[in-house]
Amino acid sequence: MTALKVNLKDSSLFRKIYIIDLFFCNIAFLQIPAYALLVFLFIWGVGLVIYNQRKNNTFFKLRFGLWIGAFLACSFISILINFSVTILYSLLMFMHVLICFFIFYGMHTEPDFDFKNELYFMCRFIVYVTTVANIIGIVCLMSGISFEWYWIKFTIYENRFTGVYTNPNLLGFVSVVAVVCCHMLYKQDFMSSVKQPRVSKIWVVTCVATSIFSLMLCDSNASMVLAIGYMIAYVAYIFFADKTELSKSKIVIKIVSIVLVGTFLIASVLMFRNICQEGFSVVVSETTSLVDIITGEDSELSDSEDLEDEEETITFNHENKNIDSGRFKLWEESLDLFKISPIIGISNGNIVFYSEEYASGALSYSYHSNDLHNGFLTILVSTGVIGFLLFCIFGFRFAKHTAQHLFLQKKTFRNDIYPCLFSFLFAYLLYALFEKALLYDISFMVMWFWLMMGYTSCYIAKFEPLLETQYLFHRKRIT
Numbered sequence: 001m002t003a004l005k006v007n008l009k010d011s012s013l014f015r016k017i018y019i020i021d022l023f024f025c026n027i028a029f030l031q032i033p034a035y036a037l038l039v040f041l042f043i044w045g046v047g048l049v050i051y052n053q054r055k056n057n058t059f060f061k062l063r064f065g066l067w068i069g070a071f072l073a074c075s076f077i078s079i080l081i082n083f084s085v086t087i088l089y090s091l092l093m094f095m096h097v098l099i100c101f102f103i104f105y106g107m108h109t110e111p112d113f114d115f116k117n118e119l120y121f122m123c124r125f126i127v128y129v130t131t132v133a134n135i136i137g138i139v140c141l142m143s144g145i146s147f148e149w150y151w152i153k154f155t156i157y158e159n160r161f162t163g164v165y166t167n168p169n170l171l172g173f174v175s176v177v178a179v180v181c182c183h184m185l186y187k188q189d190f191m192s193s194v195k196q197p198r199v200s201k202i203w204v205v206t207c208v209a210t211s212i213f214s215l216m217l218c219d220s221n222a223s224m225v226l227a228i229g230y231m232i233a234y235v236a237y238i239f240f241a242d243k244t245e246l247s248k249s250k251i252v253i254k255i256v257s258i259v260l261v262g263t264f265l266i267a268s269v270l271m272f273r274n275i276c277q278e279g280f281s282v283v284v285s286e287t288t289s290l291v292d293i294i295t296g297e298d299s300e301l302s303d304s305e306d307l308e309d310e311e312e313t314i315t316f317n318h319e320n321k322n323i324d325s326g327r328f329k330l331w332e333e334s335l336d337l338f339k340i341s342p343i344i345g346i347s348n349g350n351i352v353f354y355s356e357e358y359a360s361g362a363l364s365y366s367y368h369s370n371d372l373h374n375g376f377l378t379i380l381v382s383t384g385v386i387g388f389l390l391f392c393i394f395g396f397r398f399a400k401h402t403a404q405h406l407f408l409q410k411k412t413f414r415n416d417i418y419p420c421l422f423s424f425l426f427a428y429l430l431y432a433l434f435e436k437a438l439l440y441d442i443s444f445m446v447m448w449f450w451l452m453m454g455y456t457s458c459y460i461a462k463f464e465p466l467l468e469t470q471y472l473f474h475r476k477r478i479t
Contacts (some may be wrong), residue, residue, distance in 0.1 A: 017041060019448065022038070022447055025444065042096075049098050056109055063398070064394050073389055086350050086352075100446070100447070105450055115455050117194050131207040133211060141163070142283070159317060161385060175214045175223075176211075176226045185204065187416055190415075224426050225427075226428065227427075229428075229431070277317060346382065351371070373435060376438065378438070421452055437449065
């Protein structure tokens with residue numbers, strides 16, 4: 001019983017189990033038990049928020065805690081003002097936000113916390129599990145194994161590769177995360193600090209290769225933005241990480257170089273995706289035919305059946321030919337919700353309810369959910385201009401301090417993971433423009449973002465000693 005109590009108070013253990021469970025919420029056939037476990041984990045997380053506040057004074061030690069507190073207050077006021085039948089859902093989202101801020105982002109307030117070992121565990125888990133999942137998905141695809149069962153569309157979802165995941169967009173996101181994890185696991189300074197065995201090169205190479213192919217075949221434009229954004233941000237770090245003096249002409253040259261490199265990366269990646277999709281489309285059709293012959297299922301197809309097979313050839317392209325997949329229409333309609341309460345917002349739980357009650361079902365377009373497939377727009381509609389500005393001030397201050405320590409410190413981080421964390425967070429902000437991926441969603445995507453925010457905050461806490469002139473509530477801090 002004593003060991004159980006100790007484990008229940010362990011925030012690091014909670015984060016590991018929570019992230020693992022949310023990951024399996026994306027896997028076909030494992031989704032239901034994973035969501036069942038998530039209920040108990042969520043209750044554990046809320047209890048940890050209360051415990052950590054009582055023991056560690058978490059709120060008073062948070063970096064930029066003033067703006068977080070103001071945002072939470074604004075969110076709670078919005079819930080009270082917009083009291084409706086969805087109050088329970090709104091409160092659920094509010095508790096989820098508390099977990100994001102206090103348990104994940106707030107990990108830098110935990111005394112004697114070794115965040116690098118926890119990050120090593122997370123990266124290793126992602127590499128192993130995604131590699132196995134990718135291999136299973138690709139083998140099933142090449143073997144012609146594809147079926148629909150209730151909500152599960154195994155291997156193929158609307159002409160796009162989904163593997164063992166429930167949605168191709170989730171496959172795309174996990175694929176990018178896996179590549180980033182492989183990148184971090186081969187940072188020399190990081191591995192030296194954790195003093196753990198390296199992940200085998202075979203695992204890493206297999207993970208990168210299968211993840212890249214999965215990313216190409218799932219045809220997720222948002223995930224492609226995430227991948228390209230990460231590469232461009234990391235290249236920018238390499239260009240500006242030089243600690244020598246930079247003249248104006250050198251700065252201009254570096255900026256132009258980054259633009260050219262970024263343009264080349266975008267064109268190359270899109271061309272490579274088209275080649276992969278067309279090539280795999282041919283390979284899969286031929287492999288499937290060979291499997292049918294071996295299993296004896298290719299006996300005397302009629303001409304009509306042959307024609308039907310040709311029409312059903314997998315091309316790995318969006319069935320919806322709009323590059324935005326309908327998001328622009330959704331964002332335009334969501335302005336009607338913003339007009340209802342532009343100052344304090346309508347609270348997240350009321351997005352669907354208010355669209356039916358006051359905006360003539362404005363969100364009846366295909367994404368009829370409590371998120372607007374734009375993390376920033378969702379916060380704006382949920383908390384109004386006030387809440388949105390408070391959240392942006394917090395984000396801006398965090399980004400400013402992160403960039404300062406990355407580019408202005410005399411030390412270089414070329415062999416450490418700090419540039420990787422910075423690049424991923426930068427890319428994720430671009431990704432959040434197109435997905436429900438910033439705050440109001442209990443998902444692997446959202447919590448992975450806040451996990452990376454937490455690890456980055458630990459770096460900031462390391463660089464910035466507790467300066468009384470810089471932080472509010474400094475008297476509450478531990479010296």
